[in-house]
Amino acid sequence: MSDKEEFYEVISKSIIGVDNSKLADLVGDNYVHRIEAHRGNYRMSTQSTIISAYPIVARLVGDEYISGLAQKFVEEFPPKVATLTQYGDEFPEFLRKFAPVQKDLPWLSAVAELDRAWFFAYSAKDQVPLRVKDLQGKAALALPILAPCLVASASLLRFTVPAYSIWRTNKQDDEVKPVNLRKGAQWAVVWRKDNQINHQSLTQAEYVFLTNIEGGLSFANSYAEAVKYDKQFDLQRQFSHWLSAGLFKGDEKCAN
Amino acid sequence: MVDLSKLPLGAGLSLKPEHYDDAMVCSTDGMWFEIHPENYMVAGGPRLAWLQAFCNKFPMSFHGVGLSLGGPDRPDKEHLEQLKQLIDRFSPAMVSEHFAWSKLDNIYFADLLPPPVNDASLNRIVAHIEETQEYLGRTILIENPSLYLPVPGFEELPQIYVEAAKRSGAGLLFDLNNIAVCAANVDLSYQSWLDVVPGEMVAEVHLAGASPREIKQEVVLIDSHDAAVSELVWQILEQFIGEHGPKPVLIERDDNIPGFEELLIERDRAANIMSIIPQEITDV
Amino acid sequence: MNAPVKISIATGASLALALVAGAASADSMDKKKGGKEKCYGIALAGENGCGNLAKTHSCQGQSTVDYDVGEWKYVSKGTCADTVITDSDGNERNGMSKKQAKEAMKT
Incomplete structure (x- = not known):
C-alpha cells in the first residue's frame, strides 16, 4: 500500500465527505472528529468564493438560499485548480439545470451570467x-x-x-x-x-x-x-x- | 544559501485588497508587503495594476498556497507556469510556498494539509521543491504547517521539514503561530521546533492569530488568521529573535480584517522587538 | 454571407459618414471627460488565503453533521427587499421581498 492510498486518499475522502471509515486507522479513534477543521475550511473557502463571485445572485436570493446553492454546486463541481479566482465558471449552467431554481426562479441563471461577465471583464487581459x-x-x-x-x-x-x-x-x-x-x-x-x-x-x-x-x-x-x-x-x-x-x-x- | 538581503530585516504586512489605498501611501520606514500569487493569476485588470503599483514602491514577497509540494503528484505544470510569469513580470524580493499539500486527483482543497511523515514523503517533497526551484530559476522558502490531526509520525515533523530544505537548497519560512497551533492541538511542543530549526536557514518569519473552535466538545485551535497575534506567539518571537537576530517578520491577516492602522500597530510591535535586539546577534 | 459585396456604394458612403460622425462625437466625449479614470474597482471574489476559516455556522453548508442528502429545503428570501418581478400571469411574484418572498416562491 502506498502513501497515496493509505494517507492522501483517506484524508481527501474524509474532507469531501464521501468516506470517513479509514480515518481512524490513520489518526486514532479519538481524533477522527478533528477532520472537521479541514472539512469546514474546504466548504467555507469554496462556498464563499461562489457567493462573492456572484454578488447579485446572492443579493437576490438571500444568505441561506445562496449558501445552499453554493453547497450543492461545490458538491457537483469541486475546484480543480488552486486559483480560486478561476473557480465557478459553471455556476450559471448549474443554476439553469438545478430543478428548484428552474421551477421557482427561472431567470436566476441569466442573472448569474451577468455576474460572471462582470467578473470576466474585471480580470480580462x-x-x-x-x-x-x-x-x-x-x-x-x-x-x-x-x-x-x-x-x-x-x-x-x-x-x-x-x-x-x-x-x-x-x-x-x-x-x-x-x-x-x-x-x-x-x-x-x-x-x-x-x-x-x-x-x-x-x-x-x-x-x-x-x-x-x-x-x-x-x-x-x-x-x-x-x-x-x-x-x-x-x-x-x-x-x-x-x-x-x-x-x-x-x-x-x-x-x- | 538563500539570499536574505532582499527583504528588509524588519516587519511587513500581508496585503489585502481592502487596504490597497491606505497601504499604498504608507510611509513607515522599512515597510514591505506579502501577497498570495494565486490571487493575482488573472489575465489583466485592476488587480494586476495594483500589484504593479506596490511592486514599484515596496519590497514584495510572493507567498504561494497552491503548489501542493507535499502531495503525491508533481507540481501542476500550469500552476508553475502562471507563477513563473508573475515572478518574471514583478521580480519579487522573496518567493515562498508551504510544506503541505492541497490537491489530489483533480480536487483542490483550499487548505494546507500535513504531508505524511516518512522517508518516501521526504524524498517526494525534496523532488517537488527542486523541480519548482528549477522551473522558477530561483530559490524558494518553505513554510512549516499547522496540525489538527496527529498524522502518523507527526513527532518527527520538525526534523523532516528542516531536512527537506537542507536537501533541496530551499530556505525556511518559519511560522511561529503554526508551531503554537501544533502545540495546542497535538503533543508537539513549540520548543521542539525551536530546538531543531537552524536560525541561519530562516529567511522569513510569520506571525498570525489563531482562534479556538469547539468540535464535538473538544476545543481545537484553528490557524484562522482572523485575530490579533497572541501573547504566546509574541513571546516565541522574542525568544527566536533573541537567539538569531532580526529577520523579515510578517504579520498575516486573512479574515476578520481590521483597519490598516490596527495592523500597523502589530507590525510596529514586531519592528520594536527587533530594534532592541543587539544587531551583532545575527546568523547572516 | 456575401452581404458586403452587395452593399451599394450609396449605403457604403452613408455608413462611412455615420462612422465618421460617430468618431467625431466620441472625440468630443473624450475631451469632455478629461483626466484619467482613477477608479480602481476591487473584486474580492476567489481570494486564496493560507488561514483556515474558523467561522462558525452562519452558512448552512457548515453544519457539522454529514452531508445533507435530503430534499432541497431552502426558500429564497432576498436581502434586497424591493425588486418586484411581475410574472407572465400578471401576478407579482416578489422573490426579493422579505415579507412576501416565502409564499411567493413556494408557488
Missing part, C-alpha cells in the same frame, strides 16, 4: 482599444472596411427574460426598481476600459452588429447583418459611445 485618433485621417470610405473585433474583456449576452434589468437595478440603483418579466427578451454587453467596467442593454440589431464584429466581420458587413433584423437600425445611436468607451479592439485587424 489589458488591451489598447480602438481610439478616435486611430480613425482620424483615414479616408471616409476606408472606415467601413475596418474589422477591429471587440476587446478581450467584452461579453455579449442574450436572454429570454429581462435579466439585464434585474441585474442592473440590483447592481447600481439606490432604490431597486420593479421589473416586469413580461418585458421578454433582452440583449446586453459588458466590457472593461482601463479599470472601469461598462455594461449596457442592446437592441437585437445592435447585438447582431456587435456579434458580427466580434466574429471578425467589418463594420460594413456587420451593419448589413444588423439591418436584416431591423431595417431602421441606427448605428449612429451607440457608435460614438462604444468608441469612446473602448469596446473595439485597437488593432485594426481582428486576431480571430
Whole structure:
C-alpha cells in the first residue's frame, strides 16, 4: 500500500465527505472528529468564493438560499485548480439545470451570467482599444472596411427574460426598481476600459452588429447583418459611445 | 544559501485588497508587503495594476498556497507556469510556498494539509521543491504547517521539514503561530521546533492569530488568521529573535480584517522587538 | 454571407459618414471627460488565503453533521427587499421581498 492510498486518499475522502471509515486507522479513534477543521475550511473557502463571485445572485436570493446553492454546486463541481479566482465558471449552467431554481426562479441563471461577465471583464487581459485618433485621417470610405473585433474583456449576452434589468437595478440603483418579466427578451454587453467596467442593454440589431464584429466581420458587413433584423437600425445611436468607451479592439485587424 | 538581503530585516504586512489605498501611501520606514500569487493569476485588470503599483514602491514577497509540494503528484505544470510569469513580470524580493499539500486527483482543497511523515514523503517533497526551484530559476522558502490531526509520525515533523530544505537548497519560512497551533492541538511542543530549526536557514518569519473552535466538545485551535497575534506567539518571537537576530517578520491577516492602522500597530510591535535586539546577534 | 459585396456604394458612403460622425462625437466625449479614470474597482471574489476559516455556522453548508442528502429545503428570501418581478400571469411574484418572498416562491 502506498502513501497515496493509505494517507492522501483517506484524508481527501474524509474532507469531501464521501468516506470517513479509514480515518481512524490513520489518526486514532479519538481524533477522527478533528477532520472537521479541514472539512469546514474546504466548504467555507469554496462556498464563499461562489457567493462573492456572484454578488447579485446572492443579493437576490438571500444568505441561506445562496449558501445552499453554493453547497450543492461545490458538491457537483469541486475546484480543480488552486486559483480560486478561476473557480465557478459553471455556476450559471448549474443554476439553469438545478430543478428548484428552474421551477421557482427561472431567470436566476441569466442573472448569474451577468455576474460572471462582470467578473470576466474585471480580470480580462489589458488591451489598447480602438481610439478616435486611430480613425482620424483615414479616408471616409476606408472606415467601413475596418474589422477591429471587440476587446478581450467584452461579453455579449442574450436572454429570454429581462435579466439585464434585474441585474442592473440590483447592481447600481439606490432604490431597486420593479421589473416586469413580461418585458421578454433582452440583449446586453459588458466590457472593461482601463479599470472601469461598462455594461449596457442592446437592441437585437445592435447585438447582431456587435456579434458580427466580434466574429471578425467589418463594420460594413456587420451593419448589413444588423439591418436584416431591423431595417431602421441606427448605428449612429451607440457608435460614438462604444468608441469612446473602448469596446473595439485597437488593432485594426481582428486576431480571430 | 538563500539570499536574505532582499527583504528588509524588519516587519511587513500581508496585503489585502481592502487596504490597497491606505497601504499604498504608507510611509513607515522599512515597510514591505506579502501577497498570495494565486490571487493575482488573472489575465489583466485592476488587480494586476495594483500589484504593479506596490511592486514599484515596496519590497514584495510572493507567498504561494497552491503548489501542493507535499502531495503525491508533481507540481501542476500550469500552476508553475502562471507563477513563473508573475515572478518574471514583478521580480519579487522573496518567493515562498508551504510544506503541505492541497490537491489530489483533480480536487483542490483550499487548505494546507500535513504531508505524511516518512522517508518516501521526504524524498517526494525534496523532488517537488527542486523541480519548482528549477522551473522558477530561483530559490524558494518553505513554510512549516499547522496540525489538527496527529498524522502518523507527526513527532518527527520538525526534523523532516528542516531536512527537506537542507536537501533541496530551499530556505525556511518559519511560522511561529503554526508551531503554537501544533502545540495546542497535538503533543508537539513549540520548543521542539525551536530546538531543531537552524536560525541561519530562516529567511522569513510569520506571525498570525489563531482562534479556538469547539468540535464535538473538544476545543481545537484553528490557524484562522482572523485575530490579533497572541501573547504566546509574541513571546516565541522574542525568544527566536533573541537567539538569531532580526529577520523579515510578517504579520498575516486573512479574515476578520481590521483597519490598516490596527495592523500597523502589530507590525510596529514586531519592528520594536527587533530594534532592541543587539544587531551583532545575527546568523547572516 | 456575401452581404458586403452587395452593399451599394450609396449605403457604403452613408455608413462611412455615420462612422465618421460617430468618431467625431466620441472625440468630443473624450475631451469632455478629461483626466484619467482613477477608479480602481476591487473584486474580492476567489481570494486564496493560507488561514483556515474558523467561522462558525452562519452558512448552512457548515453544519457539522454529514452531508445533507435530503430534499432541497431552502426558500429564497432576498436581502434586497424591493425588486418586484411581475410574472407572465400578471401576478407579482416578489422573490426579493422579505415579507412576501416565502409564499411567493413556494408557488
